[in-house]
Structure formats: C-alpha cells, structure tokens
Amino acid sequence: MKNSIYVLAFLLVCFSCQTEKKIGYVENGTVINGYQEKKDIESKYQAMESRFNKKADSIGKAFQLEVQQTQIDARRATQKKAQELMQGLQQKQQLLQQQMQLEQQQLAQAFQAEIDSLIVKVKDFVKTYGKDHNYTYILGTSDAAASVLYGIEENNLTQVILDALNADYSKE
Template sequence: MKNIILVSIVFFTLLSCNTESQKIGFVNNTDLISDYQEKMDIEAKFKGKIETFQKRTDSIGQAFQAEAQAFQLKAQGMAQDKAQLEYQALGQKQQMLQQRIQQEEGAIQEESQEAIDSLIKKVRDYVKVYGKKNGYTYILGSNEAGSVMYGEESKDLTKEILESLNADYNKAE
C-alpha cells in the first residue's frame, strides 16, 4: 500500500512537471535603453534644439528688457494717462512673448517624449523578435522597481541585445 502511494506521488509529481525545457533570460531595461545609440542620437538632437531655444529665448528676453528700460526713461517725460496706456501695451507684449515661449517649450517636450516612447516600443519589439529568433520562452526585464530581483549573470542578455540593436541601427544609418 505504501508503495502504491509512493508511486502515485512520484507519478503525479512527474506528470505535473513540464518536461519541456524553457529558455529564460533577462535584460536590464535601464542599461539597454540608455546605452542604445539611437537614444543617444535622439538626446543629442534635442539637446541642440533646447540650446537653440534657450539662445532665442535669452535674446528675446534681453530685447524685451531693453525695450522696457527705454520705455521707463521715455515714460518720465510723458503724460500719466499716455504712459499708462503704453505700459499696458508693454505688459501685453510680455504676456504674448511668455505664452509663445511656453508653447514652443511644450512642443519640444512633446516631440521629445514621442521620440522616446517610439524608441521604447521599438526596443520592446526588437527584444520580442530576438527572443523568438533565439528560442527563448521568456525574456524578463530588470529595472529599479525590482521585476527581476536576481538573475544568473549567464542569463543576462543586455549586452548581447544591445550590441545587436546598435549594429542594426548603425546599418540603417
């Protein structure tokens, strides 16, 4: 009777185990994205746009400041009601400049976010294709949140996939 129970336990244990081997790896999401050459190129592109935007903004600000100072000197010799009207016009001009700057800044941020979102989707799709092509059952993502708390170094595919991604990107250029 004991043998039947023991054989049954062994049989059900073996039956419940999946005899099919599963190939599992993981990538460090942060390293994969941050070291990807296309991301670096996108950052460089937007750094240039931001620098150009800052220079233009600084120049507009300096021009407006000069205009405001000139108005202050001019206003001293003007009638109070006329000075008040010009002061209001100057205030409206300042508001319009600030709105234009905010809109342009928002457009740059939106464009940058769209480019990064597109890049992340591209990397995810690439990892999926890579996994299928190389026979992986799972490729997990590791990040600061701890989705993979530990993984054998031999299962870390970050460097391998990053090299492949960069090679494909450099071919496309």
C-alpha cells in the first residue's frame, strides 16, 4: 500500500512537470499582403514608377524630336557629316537607354530592399508575439511552401498576427 502511494505520487509529479506545447500557424502571404506597411511601400513605389515612366516618356519624346531634326539636317549635309550626325544620335540613344535601365534597376532594388526589410520585421514580430504568448512553435505556411498541411482553425494565428501588426504599424 505504501509503495503504491509512492508510485502514484511519482507519476503525479512526472505528469505535472510536463507542459503542453502551444503551437500555432500563420498564412505568410495573407499576413504580408494584408500588412498596411507593405501596402504603403507598394503605393510609394507605384508613385515613383509612375513619375519614372512620365520622365522616360518625356525624354523619349524629346529624343524623337531630336531624331527628326537630325534626319532633316543629315539630308542637307554631306554624306560624311550625315554619318557623323547619325552616329552621334545612336550614341545618345544608347546612353539614354542605359540611363533609363539604371534608374529602373535602382528603383526595383530599392523596392526589393524595403520588402526584404519588411519581411524580417514581420518575422521578428511573430517571434516576439510567440514568446509573449507562450507559443512553443508558430509555423508559417503558403501555397508555394506548405509546411502546415492541416491545422485546426483555433491554431490559425493569421488574422490575430495581421491585426496586431497593423495596430503596431498605426502607432508609428
């Protein structure tokens, strides 16, 4: 009888020491795409791209006028002078194309850098959220990389995380 009490006490201690693992998951794409800061970054870069396109159109139109004038001048000039004019025009066209490509690449790189920074920020936020709410794991899933094939809805933290992220962002 005494031994069974000790065994029962031992089992009680063992089971009370085990803590339940708290696991949640987040739909990555939904969080990122619903995050207001991402929407703001996209809007900022869409405006920048629009300004870039207007500038490129303006430069293109000015260049077309220059092409027309150079063609007129080339018809009046000697063959050698006409070749020099057209060669100069080709060099200018290449230079303008390179300049536009460089500006477009810089714009794309700046956008990608901000998005990469945003993703790191979201990951850090989820990590902090998990620690603050005693989660053992918070898994991420997406259509491209489905690490969670099934999860009950009560473990889906997507909307909770998104709401908390947007609330935190609105404070900034």
